[in-house]
Amino acid sequence: FKIIYCCYYYVIATSALDNESEKIVQDALDRAAEGRTTLVIAHRLSTIRDADKIIVMHKGEVVEEGYHELLMRTRGTYFDLVEQQNLLKVEEKEQLTTIEKQESIGPIAVHQTEEIQSNFLRKLASTISNSTLHIIHSLYGKENNSIIDEDANQAEEEEDIEIEKKKVKKPNAFLQMLKMNRSEWKFITIGCIACICNGGMRLALAIVLTKLITYFLFACSGEALTKRLRSKIFHTILRQEIGYFDDPNNNTRALCTRLETEASAVQSATGIRIGLILQSFASLGVGIIVAFVFSWQFTLVILGFVPLLIVGGLLKSYLITGFSSKDKKLFEDVGKVTVESIQNIRTVVQLTKEDHFYEKYCSFLEIPYQSSIKRAHVCGLFFALANSVIYFMLAALFRLGAYLLSIHTTSLEDLLLCLGCILFGAQSVGKTVSMSPNYTKAVHAAEKIFEFLNRKPIMDNSSRDGDEIVSSCQQMLKKWILFYSFCFSLILMDNSNLMMSVSSIQTDRNQSF
Numbered sequence: 001f002k003i004i005y006c007c008y009y010y011v012i013a014t015s016a017l018d019n020e021s022e023k024i025v026q027d028a029l030d031r032a033a034e035g036r037t038t039l040v041i042a043h044r045l046s047t048i049r050d051a052d053k054i055i056v057m058h059k060g061e062v063v064e065e066g067y068h069e070l071l072m073r074t075r076g077t078y079f080d081l082v083e084q085q086n087l088l089k090v091e092e093k094e095q096l097t098t099i100e101k102q103e104s105i106g107p108i109a110v111h112q113t114e115e116i117q118s119n120f121l122r123k124l125a126s127t128i129s130n131s132t133l134h135i136i137h138s139l140y141g142k143e144n145n146s147i148i149d150e151d152a153n154q155a156e157e158e159e160d161i162e163i164e165k166k167k168v169k170k171p172n173a174f175l176q177m178l179k180m181n182r183s184e185w186k187f188i189t190i191g192c193i194a195c196i197c198n199g200g201m202r203l204a205l206a207i208v209l210t211k212l213i214t215y216f217l218f219a220c221s222g223e224a225l226t227k228r229l230r231s232k233i234f235h236t237i238l239r240q241e242i243g244y245f246d247d248p249n250n251n252t253r254a255l256c257t258r259l260e261t262e263a264s265a266v267q268s269a270t271g272i273r274i275g276l277i278l279q280s281f282a283s284l285g286v287g288i289i290v291a292f293v294f295s296w297q298f299t300l301v302i303l304g305f306v307p308l309l310i311v312g313g314l315l316k317s318y319l320i321t322g323f324s325s326k327d328k329k330l331f332e333d334v335g336k337v338t339v340e341s342i343q344n345i346r347t348v349v350q351l352t353k354e355d356h357f358y359e360k361y362c363s364f365l366e367i368p369y370q371s372s373i374k375r376a377h378v379c380g381l382f383f384a385l386a387n388s389v390i391y392f393m394l395a396a397l398f399r400l401g402a403y404l405l406s407i408h409t410t411s412l413e414d415l416l417l418c419l420g421c422i423l424f425g426a427q428s429v430g431k432t433v434s435m436s437p438n439y440t441k442a443v444h445a446a447e448k449i450f451e452f453l454n455r456k457p458i459m460d461n462s463s464r465d466g467d468e469i470v471s472s473c474q475q476m477l478k479k480w481i482l483f484y485s486f487c488f489s490l491i492l493m494d495n496s497n498l499m500m501s502v503s504s505i506q507t508d509r510n511q512s513f
Contacts, residue, residue, distance in 0.1 A: 022047075045082050054078065218275050222267040229263040232453055241459045253339055262449055268442035280428035287425030294414040301400055302422055305393040309429055315382050334364045397422070 026047055042048045049068045056064040056071070056078045063077050071078040181188070237255055244250055267273075284306075291299040341348055341357040348354060401415045 214275050226263050229449060230259055233259050236453050239457055239460060241457045262445040265442050265445040268439060283428035284425040287421035290421045291418045295410050295418045298418040301396055305389055308389045337361050
């Protein structure tokens with residue numbers, strides 16, 4: 001076997017080159033060293049980063065040896081040399097940048113830049129050991145490294161000074177400006193008040209448009225309806241025949257109650273009630289549309305629970321309406337016993353019938369009491385079902401949201417947006433459903449009122465129906481009122497009679513006797 005040694009020896013002298021030129025030269029040398037045993041004496045340590053073995057010598061003795069990563073981990077002489085060369089590169093780069101910017105930056109800014117650079121160099125120089133400084137002096141000379149010697153000795157002092165400066169509290173520039181401008185405090189105060197008013201105008205406008213106008217207009221319409229109903233009820237009462245008032249169910253108390261309470265209860269079915277229904281449907285509709293945009297899976301789950309909410313509210317309203325109609329008849333009997341016993345209290349006391357009317361009153365109350373106990377359980381069941389649907393819906397939505405997030409179908413932001421829209425819509429619907437008892441009572445009162453208004457009396461004194469008189473005396477009757485065998489008698493103070501007979505009175509005239 002024949003062993004051939006191919007050794008390539010060169011000294012890399014790239015210290016006078018810039019970074020781009022150094023990179024070009026280094027690439028050419030790397031290509032030339034391929035397949036050869038190469039011995040390199042480097043000026044810049046960046047040129048031997050990829051060497052298989054690096055030997056660090058000081059005063060003819062080998063101090064360290066190994067590859068680049070190993071020597072950097074040991075943090076010895078090689079590490080300090082690399083840090084020093086990085087320091088010099090930073091200093092050179094900062095000096096070039098400072099020279100280029102001196103024309104456009106004032107002297108104050110240049111001085112501040114130099115201070116920042118010197119502080120950075122001091123901090124970096126403080127990490128280099130004293131033994132490494134001697135090596136740097138021998139390699140680069142004392143002239144280029146004079147700054148490092150000084151900074152290494154003064155690093156601790158500078159750090160102490162900086163800590164003391166930080167402890168000193170700097171004055172607030174904003175407060176100083178206000179202090180200088182305190183002579184114009186009147187103008188500043190008025191301006192601040194105007195800004196606050198300007199910021200609150202939008203909120204005030206929203207309140208006026210949504211709350212005041214809405215409730216004011218619906219309240220006006222409701223009061224007008226109440227006035228109109230009371231007028232019609234009173235007119236209908238006056239039209240009834242005499243026999244209608246002989247019925248105990250149509251006594252003065254019942255008619256006044258109908259005129260007062262039932263007419264005002266109708267407002268719960270109109271007016272503000274209409275506004276709340278429109279508001280809830282608008283919130284639910286917009287919430288569903290927004291939910292469809294961000295996550296259609298969420299929306300489908302919601303639409304599955306919405307019918308349950310509506311059915312629960314309707315069942316609850318139906319139960320309350322049915323029970324209220326039954327209770328009203330029972331309480332009318334209780335009211336009759338109460339009115340009769342109080343109006344005739346003297347007769348009751350004289351006949352010693354107090355216990356009798358008390359037992360009669362309690363017997364009438366026992367029936368609605370027993371029915372109310374049964375109704376409480378039924379209404380409580382439906383009330384619980386109607387109010388628990390929302391929580392079941394939220395549980396299903398959270399479970400679906402966790403699954404969608406796990407398969408990366410949607411984002412957490414979209415789920416939160418959908419959930420917010422759903423909650424607002426559900427709250428509006430729940431608020432409307434919670435007012436269903438008042439609505440059912442209002443509808444029942446309206447039914448009673450219209451039933452009374454549509455009643456036709458047996459003898460209607462305001463009706464113009466009937467047969468017209470058609471005879472030869474019709475023209476004369478339009479001008480005169482005729483009397484047959486009519487006589488008026490008056491006894492005077494002296495026991496004498498004054499008699500007067502009248503046969504006719506002309507129309508459109510007042511006749512006194």
